[in-house]
Amino acid sequence: MKFIIAIIKPFKLDEVREALGAIGVAGMTVSEVKGFGRQKGQTEIYRGAEYSTNMLPKVKLEIAVSDEIAGQVVETIQQTANTEAIGDGKIFVLDLASATRIRTGEAGETAL
Amino acid sequence: MKTPLLKGAALLGASALIAQPALAAAPDAEAVSAGTAYIFNTLLFLIGGFLVMWMAAGFAMLEAGLVRAKNTSTQCIKNIGLYSIAGLMFWVIGYSIAYPGFAEGSLGLFGVAGFPYAMQGVGSADTDTGYSVASDWFFQMVFCATTASIVSGTVAERVKIVPFFIFVTVLTGIIYPVVVSWEWGGGYLDSVHGFSDFAGSTLVHSTGGWAALVGAIIIGARAGRYGADGKVNVFPGANIPLATLGTFILWLGWFGFNGASQLAMGTVGDASDVSKIFVNTNMAAAGGVVVAIILTQVMYKKADVTMALNGALAGLVSITAEPLAPTVGQSILIGGIGGVIVVFTVPLLDKFKIDDVVGAIPVHLVAGIWGTLIVAWTGDATFMGQLVGVLLTAVWVSAASAVVWLALKFTIGLRPSEEDEMMGLDKAEIGVEAYPEFAR
Numbered sequence: 001m002k003f004i005i006a007i008i009k010p011f012k013l014d015e016v017r018e019a020l021g022a023i024g025v026a027g028m029t030v031s032e033v034k035g036f037g038r039q040k041g042q043t044e045i046y047r048g049a050e051y052s053t054n055m056l057p058k059v060k061l062e063i064a065v066s067d068e069i070a071g072q073v074v075e076t077i078q079q080t081a082n083t084e085a086i087g088d089g090k091i092f093v094l095d096l097a098s099a100t101r102i103r104t105g106e107a108g109e110t111a112l
Numbered sequence: 113m114k115t116p117l118l119k120g121a122a123l124l125g126a127s128a129l130i131a132q133p134a135l136a137a138a139p140d141a142e143a144v145s146a147g148t149a150y151i152f153n154t155l156l157f158l159i160g161g162f163l164v165m166w167m168a169a170g171f172a173m174l175e176a177g178l179v180r181a182k183n184t185s186t187q188c189i190k191n192i193g194l195y196s197i198a199g200l201m202f203w204v205i206g207y208s209i210a211y212p213g214f215a216e217g218s219l220g221l222f223g224v225a226g227f228p229y230a231m232q233g234v235g236s237a238d239t240d241t242g243y244s245v246a247s248d249w250f251f252q253m254v255f256c257a258t259t260a261s262i263v264s265g266t267v268a269e270r271v272k273i274v275p276f277f278i279f280v281t282v283l284t285g286i287i288y289p290v291v292v293s294w295e296w297g298g299g300y301l302d303s304v305h306g307f308s309d310f311a312g313s314t315l316v317h318s319t320g321g322w323a324a325l326v327g328a329i330i331i332g333a334r335a336g337r338y339g340a341d342g343k344v345n346v347f348p349g350a351n352i353p354l355a356t357l358g359t360f361i362l363w364l365g366w367f368g369f370n371g372a373s374q375l376a377m378g379t380v381g382d383a384s385d386v387s388k389i390f391v392n393t394n395m396a397a398a399g400g401v402v403v404a405i406i407l408t409q410v411m412y413k414k415a416d417v418t419m420a421l422n423g424a425l426a427g428l429v430s431i432t433a434e435p436l437a438p439t440v441g442q443s444i445l446i447g448g449i450g451g452v453i454v455v456f457t458v459p460l461l462d463k464f465k466i467d468d469v470v471g472a473i474p475v476h477l478v479a480g481i482w483g484t485l486i487v488a489w490t491g492d493a494t495f496m497g498q499l500v501g502v503l504l505t506a507v508w509v510s511a512a513s514a515v516v517w518l519a520l521k522f523t524i525g526l527r528p529s530e531e532d533e534m535m536g537l538d539k540a541e542i543g544v545e546a547y548p549e550f551a552r
Contacts, residue, residue, distance in 0.1 A: 045412040047419060047471065048459030051346035 001096035001109060002070035006061040007035065007089040008081040013059050019080040020063070023072055026112060029062040039086050058089060064099055066109050142380045146239040149378025156386065157247035160372020163365045164254040168195040170361030171261035175268055176546070177355025178418065178470045180347055182536025183269045184546030190264045190273060194280045198257035201285035203228055206256055207249060209289035211297045220299030222290060242378065251372060252292075255316055258369070259288045262320025265470035267327045269347075270334045272528055273541055275520040279513075283323055287512045291319050291505055300504075307501035308493035311373035313433035313483035314505050321477025322509035325466070330517040331526050333467035335533045344462045350547075352417055359421040366393055366428045370435040389435045393428065396435075396447025400427020403451030411455070419455055422471040426450030429476055430483035434491035442490055450479040 008016060013030065020028070034055035043052050065073050074091050082088055101111040144152075172191035179187050198206075205227055212223025231246045232238065238245070260280045267276070292315055294301040301307035309315050336345055349355055370393045376382045404423025408416040427447030431438070438446065457474035466473070481502050488495040520526055527533070532540035539545065 045414065045416065046346045046348050047416060048412075048455070049344040049346050049462055051344075051348075 001099060001112070002065055002067060003094040003096040004061070004063045004065060004070065004073055004077075005092040005094070006063070006077045006081070007033070007058050007091075008061065008077070009083065009088060010057055010059045012081040012083070013061075016061070016077055016080045019076050020073060023076055024069060025063060025065060025073060027063075031060045031062075033058050033060045037087070037090070056087065064096055064112055066112060144378060146242075149376075150237060150239045150242060150244070152377045153243035153375070154247045156372050156374070156377040157243060157251040160368035161247065161251040161254050163368025163372070164251070164258060165195075165365075167254075167362050167365030167369065168192075168257055168261055170358045170363075170365055171258075171265065173354045173358030173361060174421070175265045175358070175470055177351040177353070177358060178265070178349035179268050180536070181350040181547050182538055182545070184350060184538060185542045185544050186273065186537035187264070187268055188546070189542060190268075190276055191261065193273070193277055194260040194264055194284075195257045197277060197280050198260045198284040199253050201281055202253045202256045202289070203249075205285050206289040207252060209286065210252065210256075210292035212293055212299075214293070214297065214299050214303075220294065220297075220303055223293065223297075223299075242376065255292075255312060255369075256284050256288055259316050259320040259323075260284050262317065262472050262476045263324045263327060265472040266324035266468045267331055268469040269537065270467075270528070270533055271327075271331050271526050272537075275524055275526045278520060278524075279323075279327070279516050282516045283513070287323065287509055287516075288316075288319050291315050291509065294504070295501070301497075301501045305497040305500045306493060307497050308487050308491050309433050309484060309501065310435055310487075310491075311370045311432045313429055313480040314501055317429045317432065317476040317480035318484070318502065318505055319509050321473055321475075321480055322506055323513040324468070325473050325477060326510050326513040327517050328466050328468055328473070330514065330521060333465055334469070335530055337467050338462075338465045349418060355418065355421055359424050363394075363397055363424055363428065366397070366432075370432055374436070385436055391440060392435045392438055392443035393431055395440050396431035396443045396450070397424045397427040399444040399447035400424050400430070400451035400454070403448040404455055407452065407455040418471070419458070422454040422458070422475050423451035425475045426454045426479040429479040430486070432480075433483040434487040434493075437492070438490040446483065446486055446490070449482060450475075453478050453482060 430450035
C-alpha cells in the first residue's frame with residue numbers, strides 16, 4: 001500500500017477529485033494549507049507599500065491506495081493539477097505499513 | 113455652516129422684505145409662515161443630525177475592517193466610547209465654548225457662554241430663532257463626535273483605551289469647540305478674516321487630522337511596522353467588507369453633514385440649495401473613488417480597494433468646505449484631486465515613519481486643507497483668509513494636542529507593553545476577541 005500526499009493549487013481540487021474518482025480512488029482527506037517552495041511566495045502592494053506573502057494557500061490531499069494503482073494515481077494528479085506555471089505543487093509517495101477500517105476492524109487493502 | 117443665529121436673523125430679514133412689493137422676488141411669493149419654517153428648519157437639523165450620528169457607525173466599521181483581527185474589539189469600544197464622551201463633553205462645556213456669543217469688538221478668540229446648555233421647556237418653541245434649540249444642539253454635538261472619530265483610526269492598534277478616552281475628553285470638551293468658536297461661533301476667523309468653511313473641512317476634519325497626526329508622532333508606530341532599513345512592514349486590514357460598509361455609511365452620513373449645514377429649509381431657496389449640496393457632495397466622492405482606482409491600477413498594476421475607500425472620503429472632505437457654490441463639474445474636480453492626495457500622501461507618511469492605520473491623515477487633514485483653500489476659487493472667500501484659518505487651526509490644535517498626548521505619555525503612559533501589543537489589545541485590554549472562532 002502507498003500513502004500519497006499531494007500539494008496542489010486550490011482551484012484544481014474539484015478537477016483532481018473527479019479524475020481520481022474515475023480511476024477508482026475511493027476516498028481522500030483534504031486540508032487547506034499554507035506554504036512556500038522555490039518561488040518563496042509573491043509580492044503584493046497594500047496602500048502603496050510592497051509586501052511579500054511568504055505563505056501561499058494550497059490544498060493538501062492525502063490518499064491511501066493499493067500498490068497497483070499508486071503509479072496511476074500519481075500520474076493522474078500530475079496531469080490534472082498541472083497548469084504549467086510555477087506553484088503547481090508537489091506529490092510525495094510513502095510506503096504505508098497498515099490500514100484499519102474503524103467500524104469493522106478490517107485491515108489491509110480491504111480497508112482502503 | 114455659519115452661525116445658526118446669523119442665519120436665522122437673515123431668514124427673518126427675508127420675510128420682512130415681503131412687505132415691500134418692489135422687492136418681492138419670485139421665491140418670496142412662495143414664503144411659508146414662521147411656524148412652518150420653524151418645523152422645516154428643525155426637521156433639517158434632526159435628519160441631518162441622525163445621519164451624522166450614523167457616521168460614528170461608519171467610522172467604527174471602517175476602522176474595524178482596517179485593523180488586524182487581534183485589535184478589532186478594542187477599536188469597536190474606542191468608537192462607541194468616543195461617541196458617547198463627545199456627547200457628554202459637548203453638553204457639559206463644549207457647546208458653551210463653541211458658541212460663546214462673542215461681545216461686539218472683541219477679538220473673538222475664546223469665550224464661554226453659560227453652561228450647561230439650556231433646552232426649551234416641554235411644548236415651548238421660539239419661532240424668532242427659526243428652529244428648535246435642541247435640534248441645533250444635537251446637530252452641533254454629532255459634528256463634535258465626528259472630530260474625535262478621526263483620531264481613533266490613525267492611532268489604532270497601539271494606544272491603550274484609558275489614555276485614548278482622556279484625550280478624547282479634552283479634544284471634544286475644549287480643543288474642538290475653541291476652533292468652532294472662531295468661525296461658526298462668529299469669532300476671530302469669521303469676523304476678521306472672512307474665513308469660509310461651510311460644513312467643516314478645517315473645523316472638523318483638519319482639527320481631527322492635526323490631533324491624529326500629533327498623536328501618531330508622539331505615540332509612535334505600531335511595533336514592527338518599520339524595519340531598520342526603512343522597509344515598511346505591511347499589516348493588511350482584517351475585513352475589507354466591513355471597511356467598505358463603513359465607507360458607504362460615512363458617504364450616506366455626509367448628506368446630513370453637508371446638506372443640513374445649510375441650517376435652514378424653511379424657504380424654497382433653501383430647499384433647492386440643500387438639494388444642490390446633496391448632488392455636489394455625491395459627485396465629489398465619486399470623483400475621489402474613480403481617481404484613486406485609476407491611479408492605483410496604473411501605478412501598481414492592481415487597484416487598491418482601501419485606497420478607493422479612502423478616495424471616497426477624501427472627495428467628501430474636499431467638498432465639505434464649500435458644497436453649495438461649485439458647479440457639478442467643479443465638485444467632481446475638487447473631489448478627484450482629493451483622490452490624488454490620498455494615493456500620494458499615504459505612502460509619503462510611511463516615508464516619514466508616521467503610522468496612520470486607516471489613512472485618516474491624508475483623508476481628513478490633507479484633503480481638508482485642500483478643500484478649505486480651494487474655496488477661494490469656488491466660494492466667497494480670499495486665499496489669504498482661508499490660509500490664515502488653516503494655519504491658526506494647525507497651530508492651536510497641534511500645540512494643544514501635543515500637550516495632552518505628552519502629559520498622558522509621561523503620567524499613565526500611552527502604549528501597552530510590547531508583549532501585549534503583539535498578543536493584541538483585544539486580549540490585553542478588553543478580554544473579548546472579535547473573532548474567537550477564527551483564532552483557535
